[in-house]
Each structure stands twice: as C-alpha cells, then as structure tokens.
Amino acid sequence: MxxxxxxxxxRTAPIELRERFAISEGxxxxxxxxxxxxxxxxxxxxxxxxxxxxxxxxxxSPSRGFDALHAILSERGxxxxxxxxxxxxxxxxxxxxxRVVSGLDSMVLGETEILGQVKKAYQSAQGSRxxxxxxNKLFQRAFNVAKEVRTxxxxxxxxxxxxxxxxxLAERIFGKxxxxxxxxxxxxxxxxxxxxxxxxxxxxxxxxxxxxHERAVSLAERMGGKAVRFEEWTRExxxxxxxxxxxxxxxxxxxxxxxxxxxxxxxxxxxxxxxxAVPRDIDPEVNALDGVYLYDIDSLQAIANQSLEVRxxxxxRCEALIEKHVGEFTxxxxxxxxxxxxxxxxxxxxxxxxxxxxx
Amino acid sequence: MDRAALAISTFCFLAGFALSVQALxxxxxxxxxxxxxxxxxxxxxxxxxxxxxxxxxxRCPLTSLFDVLVFLCWSVALLYLLAGxxxxxxxxxxxxSPLVFILQCVALVLPxxxxxxxxxxxxxxxxxxxxxSVVAYGAFALAGIAGVTLLVQERQLxxxxxxxxxxxxxxxxxxxxxxxxxxxxxxxxxxVGLFAGFSQGVAHIxxxxxxxxxxxxxxxxxxxxLGSKRISPHRAAWLASGAFTVxxxxxxxxxxxxxx
Numbered sequence: 273m274x275x276x277x278x279x280x281x282x283r284t285a286p287i288e289l290r291e292r293f294a295i296s297e298g299x300x301x302x303x304x305x306x307x308x309x310x311x312x313x314x315x316x317x318x319x320x321x322x323x324x325x326x327x328x329x330x331x332x333s334p335s336r337g338f339d340a341l342h343a344i345l346s347e348r349g350x351x352x353x354x355x356x357x358x359x360x361x362x363x364x365x366x367x368x369x370x371r372v373v374s375g376l377d378s379m380v381l382g383e384t385e386i387l388g389q390v391k392k393a394y395q396s397a398q399g400s401r402x403x404x405x406x407x408n409k410l411f412q413r414a415f416n417v418a419k420e421v422r423t424x425x426x427x428x429x430x431x432x433x434x435x436x437x438x439x440x441l442a443e444r445i446f447g448k449x450x451x452x453x454x455x456x457x458x459x460x461x462x463x464x465x466x467x468x469x470x471x472x473x474x475x476x477x478x479x480x481x482x483x484x485h486e487r488a489v490s491l492a493e494r495m496g497g498k499a500v501r502f503e504e505w506t507r508e509x510x511x512x513x514x515x516x517x518x519x520x521x522x523x524x525x526x527x528x529x530x531x532x533x534x535x536x537x538x539x540x541x542x543x544x545x546x547x548x549a550v551p552r553d554i555d556p557e558v559n560a561l562d563g564v565y566l567y568d569i570d571s572l573q574a575i576a577n578q579s580l581e582v583r584x585x586x587x588x589r590c591e592a593l594i595e596k597h598v599g600e601f602t603x604x605x606x607x608x609x610x611x612x613x614x615x616x617x618x619x620x621x622x623x624x625x626x627x628x629x630x631x
Numbered sequence: 632m633d634r635a636a637l638a639i640s641t642f643c644f645l646a647g648f649a650l651s652v653q654a655l656x657x658x659x660x661x662x663x664x665x666x667x668x669x670x671x672x673x674x675x676x677x678x679x680x681x682x683x684x685x686x687x688x689x690r691c692p693l694t695s696l697f698d699v700l701v702f703l704c705w706s707v708a709l710l711y712l713l714a715g716x717x718x719x720x721x722x723x724x725x726x727x728s729p730l731v732f733i734l735q736c737v738a739l740v741l742p743x744x745x746x747x748x749x750x751x752x753x754x755x756x757x758x759x760x761x762x763x764s765v766v767a768y769g770a771f772a773l774a775g776i777a778g779v780t781l782l783v784q785e786r787q788l789x790x791x792x793x794x795x796x797x798x799x800x801x802x803x804x805x806x807x808x809x810x811x812x813x814x815x816x817x818x819x820x821x822x823v824g825l826f827a828g829f830s831q832g833v834a835h836i837x838x839x840x841x842x843x844x845x846x847x848x849x850x851x852x853x854x855x856x857l858g859s860k861r862i863s864p865h866r867a868a869w870l871a872s873g874a875f876t877v878x879x880x881x882x883x884x885x886x887x888x889x890x891x
Contacts, residue, residue, distance in 0.1 A: 445802055540862065565788050
C-alpha cells in the first residue's frame with residue numbers, strides 16, 4: 273500500500289484559488305467517505321483550512337490512486353489541475369503531514385492551531401469510517417510527532433505579532449492576568465487587537481477612553497468594558513495595571529511628571545505601558561521610573577522579529593526529529609506490506625467492525 | 632571521619648549544575664527531571680553525612696564554619712525539594728544546584744575540623760536554636776537568589792533586550808512574591824531559633840549573640856518594609872540579596888574572629 277497526498281496550500285496557491293477549493297467542516301467526512309469508497313482508494317482523510325486543502329489517501333497503485341482522486345474531485349467541480357497542486361507519495365507524503373501538523377509548513381512558523389484543525393479533519397474521516405489501519409497509524413503518529421516537536425524544541429516559543437508580544441510581556445510582569453485592569457487610550461484598530469489579546473487571557477476589566485466618547489462607548493461595549501470620558505481618564509488610572517496608548521495626539525498624553533505621584537498611590541504595583549501611537553503617547557522617560565515598563569510599537573515589533581528568528585533557528589532540530597519519525601514510519605510501512613502480502617494479497621478495506629481509535 | 636558522602640553529594644550537585652547549563656544551552660530547561668534527581672541524590676548524601684557527623688558529635692553537627700556551610704547547603708536543598716513543582720520547573724530552581732555546589736566546594740576546601748564529642752546531656756533547645764537558625768539562613772539564601780533573578784529579569788524588561796532564558800524565569804510578580812515569602816519564612820524561623828537560644832541564657836558566645844541580633848534586626852527591618860508595601864519589588868530584591876551577602880560575610884567574619 274502507498275500513501276498519496278494531493279493538495280494546495282498558501283505556498284502554492286493564492287487565496288482566490290484556495291477559497292475555491294475550501295471544504296466546509298461539515299462536508300469533510302462525506303468527501304472522505306466518497307474517496308474511501310472508490311475501488312482504487314482504500315482509506316482517506318480530507319484536511320481543509322484557510323491555508324490548505326489536502327487529501328490523504330491509501331492506495332495499492334499510486335497512478336490509479338491519483339487518477340481516482342482526480343476523477344472524484346473533477347466531478348465535484350474541483351479538478352486538481354495546474355501548478356498550484358502538489359503531489360506527495362508515501363515517504364514524502366508522511367514527511368509532509370508531519371511537517372504540517374508541527375506547524376513547519378504554516379504561514380506563521382510554529383503556530384499550533386493547525387494541529388487542532390488536522391485532528392478535527394481526522395475525526396471527521398474516522399466518524400465516516402474512511403480510515404483504517406494505515407491512516408489511523410499515520411495520523412496518530414503525526415499527532416505524537418507534533419507534540420514531541422513542540423515540547424522538545426522552541427518552535428512555538430515567543431510571540432510573533434505585536435499583540436501577542438505585548439501579552440507575553442504582560443505575563444512576564446504580572447504572571448496571571450486575571451487580576452489586571454487594562455486601560456485603552458484611543459480607540460484604534462491596533463489597540464483593540466492588543467486589548468482583545470489581553471482579554472482572551474482573562475484580564476479583570478477594561479476601561480476605554482477616547483476623544484470621541486461615542487467611539488469609546490462602542491469599543492467598550494464590544495469588549496465588555498467601561499467607557500471613560502477622555503478628560504477623566506486619570507481618575508481611573510491608579511487602578512490600572514496595563515495602559516495601551518493609541519491616540520492621534522501630537523504630543524505626549526502621559527508624562528513622567530504626571531506618573532510619579534500616581535506610582536506612589538499605587539503602592540508599588542508595577543505598571544506596563546504599551547505605546548502603539550505614532551507620534552508616541554507616552555513620554556519615554558517614564559521607563560526610568562521604578563516599576564514602570566514602557567514598550568512602543570518598534571520595541572514590540574523587534575521582540576516579534578526576534579521570536580521569529582528563534583523559531584527559524586529551531587527548524588533544523590525540528591526537521592531532524594521529523595526525519596527520525598519518517599524513517600520509523602516507513603520502516604513500519606514496509607514491514608506491514610510484507611506481512612500483508614504473506615497473510616492476504618488483497619487489501620482489507622475499512623469495514624463496519626474496523627477499530628475506531630481516539631485522537 | 633571521612634568526607635566520602637559529602638564528596639558524593641558535591642558530585643551530585645555538580646551533575647545538577649552541568650545538567651542545568653546543558654538545559655540552558657538547549658533551551659529546554661524546566662523540563663529536565665534529571666536535575667531534580669541529581670538534587671535529590673545530593674540531598675540524600677548530605678543527609679547521610681550530617682547524620683554520621685551528628686552521631687559522632689553526639690549533637691547537631693554545627694560546631695564550625697565547615698559544618699554551618701554544609702548544613703546551609705542541606706537546608707537550601709531541602710527548601711528546593713519542598714518548594715513545589717512551579718519553583719523547581721522554573722529557571723530559578725536550577726540555580727539551586729550551582730549555589731549548593733559552590734558552597735559545598737568552599738566547605739570541602741576548608742580543613743575538616745576535629746569533632747569534640749558532647750559531654751553530658753545535650754541541650755535540645757540549643758540544638759533547636761542552631762538547626763532552625765541555619766534553615767532560616769537557607770531561606771534567606773533562596774530569597775537572595777529570587778532577588779537577583781528579579782533584578783536580572785527586570786533589567787531585561789527595562790532595556791528591552793530579552794534573552795531566550797527570559798521566557799523561562801517566573802514573572803516579576805511571582806519573583807517578588809517568592810522573595811517576600813522566603814524572607815518571611817526565614818525571619819520566622821530565625822526568630823524561633825533565637826528565642827530557643829536566648830531562652831537558655833547562652834552567655835558564652837557574646838559576639839555571636841550580637842551578630843545574631845544584628846541579622847534578626849536586619850531582616851526585621853526588611854519584613855517591616857515589605858509589609859508596609861512602601862518599597863518596590865526592585866528595592867526589596869536589592870535588600871534581600873544584599874542582606875544575604877551581609878549574612879554570609881558576617882558568619883565568616885565571626886568564625887575568623889572566634890579562632891583568633
């Protein structure tokens with residue numbers, strides 16, 4: 273038996289093409305089932321995310337398998353033609369899957385969302401009884417490889433966006449963010465994104481102050497926070513742990529002179545200032561105050577770039593780990609082929625009593 | 632009495648040190664159970680050695696700077712093992728092996744002082760005084776490490792130059808809490824130790840008494856400052872690490888003076 277992988281991804285196809293081939297989550301099982309039912313295909317798993325659409329099938333004959341795949345997809349108006357589609361056979365296909373689930377083939381190197389997406393795709397295929405011994409073994413192994421790559425290397429380490437870098441720094445200062453109060457000065461897109469990332473980590477409350485109070489109210493409603501009149505933001509300030517500055521003011525909104533008395537009232541609680549505005553909202557001098565940590569857009573971007581470099585530096589270690597598992601899996605595959613040829617020449621198709629493995 | 636068990640213990644902490652450095656270089660620290668096993672093995676060897684020395688002395692083996700250093704290392708290792716997974720799994724925890732290794736190396740370099748076996752019944756209050764005081768010093772040592780770690784972490788945050796190990800340190804908040812907690816624990820133990828000693832009217836060790844009271848006052852001041860929340864975690868970290876340095880120098884100086 274051979275493993276075939278046919279697909280397209282963000283590396284080979286623009287979004288216009290990817291969205292044409294995208295398959296909704298509800299249809300993954302049905303398509304997997306249709307593929308697995310073809311006489312030239314044994315088992316199948318269909319993976320579809322915003323960045324890739326991939327078909328993994330087991331087949332006794334690669335050429336007939338590709339033809340069968342082509343025919344079924346063409347029937348559905350998804351003819352896999354052109355340079356955008358790649359084909360991977362057995363060892364290359366295994367390697368490709370291991371790289372995909374480990375986040376090495378992702379748009380953001382090392383991202384972990386893909387693992388969950390592939391798990392869901394596999395569960396859909398399992399649910400429609402489109403997998404059997406070969407693909408069960410392959411996908412279970414892939415999930416283990418992804419876990420090993422994540423825990424034994426730094427491929428997921430650090431933050432690769434400004435928002436996530438800010439969140440990570442906040443966690444390095446405050447530990448858990450559940451007791452933190454956030455204030456947004458200026459209802460811009462970047463500040464909303466950053467506050468959203470902080471909110472996702474469970475911050476206690478969010479205050480929004482903007483020159484246009486309506487916009488402050490609107491953003492506060494979206495974030496489940498409290499709008500504050502811009503002229504009154506300093507009143508709430510002594511309670512705030514994280515300040516996000518993103519106004520269009522041409523001068524500093526917060527100066528060292530203003531902050532010094534506030535820090536005394538705060539009883540030495542640290543203050544994390546995130547200045548996303550250009551020109552800057554917060555006087556750089558405040559960073560010299562005890563317990564105040566100031567990061568502007570450039571310094572956050574530098575951290576994100578640094579993390580990306582670290583991840584790139586980990587690629588060699590990840591590939592080595594993956595290669596070890598590819599070798600082990602293909603050895604198993606060969607042994608299995610010999611065993612099957614000795615036991616029964618005909619490939620056992622997925623049946624009603626095939627074991628269903630948990631993910 | 633030979634130092635075989637102590638040498639084995641030092642070797643275990645050296646192994647822990649090497650594993651820590653290796654983990655740092657591989658950037659996979661926090662996930663190395665080998666460091667925990669090396670520390671545990673070192674702690675068991677220390678305990679065996681201290682037990683044998685205690686048996687030979689007929690009392691708690693705290694009769695010289697050598698003994699104090701070994702007992703201090705034992706209490707640091709004990710606190711490390713009792714501190715829980717969060718502390719051990721953080722980068723802060725891996726400093727324990729190097730610290731104990733260095734202190735024990737200093738102890739091994741010192742000549743092994745002859746033991747004078749206790750004559751007559753042992754005063755358990757005095758034994759308690761000595762043992763609890765040294766465990767308190769262990770807590771102060773760890774508070775000092777937490778303080779130094781906080782200062783390193785804070786410097787990286789302030790200068791915006793984040794090394795890869797930055798992400799493995801506990802947060803500023805957790806380090807400040809660990810620093811505070813260890814100072815409080817150490818101060819409570821030291822108070823118990825001093826009470827146990829003074830309640831027996833120890834009159835013959837005048838200089839040591841002055842130093843003990845001085846150390847107690849130093850940490851009492853630190854506890855009061857921490858309790859009032861009038862000093863920042865940054866200053867508290869400086870004070871905790873500075874106080875422990877003063878403590879070490881003082882213990883060494885007392886030993887030196889008492890020999891003269």
